[in-house]
Amino acid sequence: MPGETIINPDVDNGLSVLIVEDEFLVAMDLETILEQGGHAVMSSVASVEAALKALEDGRPDVAVLDLNLRGQLVFPVAERLRSLNIPFVVASAYNDLDIPGGEVVADVENVGKPINERRLFDALRRAVPAA
């Protein structure tokens, strides 16, 4: 709900989150949702390049990835996150992740779009072991 403070009772300690989302309004929305849910946005970026750079500069607890970043697929970021052992969830309007190179996100939860707060928080909790 707009303006209401949303406290996610399941998260005692807020997570540091990397947002990779090309649609700026959705990125803003994600930031607000996460912050109101008691999490911290480590970085919010719109491209593969910027995401890889952000991962050089810092280590988030978890990442939220859009799949298609202005025609560029997010897979290189997913691969880097895997190699760094950083869990992530996908937030994409695409239902079908069965695309070439998509193996790296095959077993990852897609919370879908439009974003539902509860579903996002649940997915983050499942993705992060014993947060």
Next chain:
Amino acid sequence: MDLDELYRLLRGAHVRAQGVVDTIRDPLLVLSSDFTVISANPAFYRTFETDRESTVDVKFHDLGNRQWDIPELRLLLEKVIPQSASVFDYEVRGTFPRVGYRTMLVSAQRLKHPDNGQQIILISITDATERRQREDEKDILIGELDHRIKNLLSITQALARQTGVEGRSAKEYRDTFLGRFEALARSLNIGSSKDASGLPELASAVMEPYLGGPSQVKIADGPEIALTPNQATALGLIMHELATNAIKYGAVSRPEGQVEICWEPKGDDHASMLQLRWRERGGPETSPPSTTGFGMRLIRFSAERELGGQAELAYLPEGLTATVDFPR
């Protein structure tokens, strides 16, 4: 048994078959029980640009570049005679000699000669290349459309959630949200327009609600600047936020106040960058807001993230001046 015999056989079944088989546009093959081609119809030779010599007495799996030599298809065909199974529209995609990449649908059926009990396989092949291509293109298009709709729903959801409720009545909330929603719709309309997707059109479209009568908003005669749909959305929302701010706190809150919107190419070659200026005059004295509302966040965020540029807001004594610089 060859095709002639097949014709007789079908005639025997009181079907006027010969004309039918001859005019069948799809390729037909008659195979013996060991999958050797006994006969082929004209459509087969035509479709695969081949002849009788390289077809008859050749094993089905050895035809062409062995495109039909698919283990799964072999297994299916092996069941046709002993189990009277049939194959229906088995899809074979591959590059065929002379005719290139094709999608073929293979159907097979057992036929039994009524006199000598000899069993043969009738194979019909349908070229579904164009149909499949159309279907694939349609699927891609539908997928793309589905994605866009959901994206748009996400954006609308963001506007609804980000529009604050604190200190607002339900009506005020609704009006604020609908104002943003309308600005988004107008910007998208300009962004997707084939012939009017540029800057004067965007400014006129977004500011249209404020332009009627003795208007306090003036859009300068700037040059025609083409915008991408994403740039149009970002700029449209920025102008809308500035307008609502001007009505509430700025120049447009007073009858004598004025707003001027102008733009010009900038950068080294006067082409690589664009600067949009929003200049208020004659309004109440302005000062930076104590809290950063969604409107101001939206202006900065869209200028930086979406346009790859920056927005500067100067609270001058005569009114607010906003400058948005971004690469074209």
